[in-house]
Amino acid sequence: MTSVHIAELSWTAYDEKLKRDNPVIILPVGSLEQHGPHSPLATDTIIPQEIGIAVAETIDGLIAPPIAYGYKSMPRTGGGNHFPGTTSLDGDTLVRLTRDILCEFARHGARRLLILDSHYENEMFLIEGIDLALKDLKSWGIDDLRIMKVRYFEFVSEATLATVFPDGFPGWPLEHAGVMTTSVLLHRRPDLVHMDKVPNQKPVIYPPYDLFPVDPKKGTQTGILATAKGATPEKGEILFKEYVAGISAATREAFGLNA
Ligand SMILES: [Zn+2]
Numbered sequence: 001m002t003s004v005h006i007a008e009l010s011w012t013a014y015d016e017k018l019k020r021d022n023p024v025i026i027l028p029v030g031s032l033e034q035h036g037p038h039s040p041l042a043t044d045t046i047i048p049q050e051i052g053i054a055v056a057e058t059i060d061g062l063i064a065p066p067i068a069y070g071y072k073s074m075p076r077t078g079g080g081n082h083f084p085g086t087t088s089l090d091g092d093t094l095v096r097l098t099r100d101i102l103c104e105f106a107r108h109g110a111r112r113l114l115i116l117d118s119h120y121e122n123e124m125f126l127i128e129g130i131d132l133a134l135k136d137l138k139s140w141g142i143d144d145l146r147i148m149k150v151r152y153f154e155f156v157s158e159a160t161l162a163t164v165f166p167d168g169f170p171g172w173p174l175e176h177a178g179v180m181t182t183s184v185l186l187h188r189r190p191d192l193v194h195m196d197k198v199p200n201q202k203p204v205i206y207p208p209y210d211l212f213p214v215d216p217k218k219g220t221q222t223g224i225l226a227t228a229k230g231a232t233p234e235k236g237e238i239l240f241k242e243y244v245a246g247i248s249a250a251t252r253e254a255f256g257l258n259a
Helices: 011-021 043-059 091-108 120-139 158-164 179-188 233-255
Strands: 025-029 112-117 146-151
Touching: 011 091, 025 043, 025 091, 043 112, 043 179, 043 233, 091 112, 091 120, 112 120, 112 233, 120 146, 146 233, 158 179, 158 233, 179 233
Parallel strands: 025 112, 112 146
Antiparallel strands: none
16 A cells, blocks of 8 residues: 655655545644643644544545644643743744645645644634635636645544543643543553653633733643543543544545545
């Protein structure tokens, strides 16, 4: 079987695949951002890459090298941008990067793109990059590119949430280096997780507003917003399978692919 990784194909093999199959090209987008003392800085990049590879194999698509840096971490959703290791882009850099990559895939002949985002703060900058790419491509005579944008964590069912959080779900913004991301890592990359270093802390309560400049003495001091103590590889497997099945089905539906 040939690789699903564009980066591992020759230009001729890639070109043939595009012309023959019009495959969905998956672009994972993450961040380099602290994820507590127990999980890696690239958590937001590794997870959509792992999901993206499995989805590409399921729908006979291709996966592009990820955008491994994201927009600045915010205290209420990522702990804040002041942590060592957190390495972020200005908004216009992420917009231009997204626009450039999308336009290049369109120039190659790709017409179906799936952006697989996993970093809360990226959202509107990716949408702006998509919008600018579509406008530019239209002025170049390309008007049949379709782009699907997914936040993988939205593909979880209520039943799975109840299984993963028997004591109640703390909410999406607090799920940063929490039970869900840590469980998926324990399932896919246990070599990168240190459960003995998971902080034992209550969910961090933030007021319903942001203050700038950010005061590093306020908010989380460990980098986590809710504890990952309940994380297990078994929960990770349930979540991972649900993400892959749900995103694969949605991609087929959105692009009218045969099941
Ligand atoms: Zn993040």
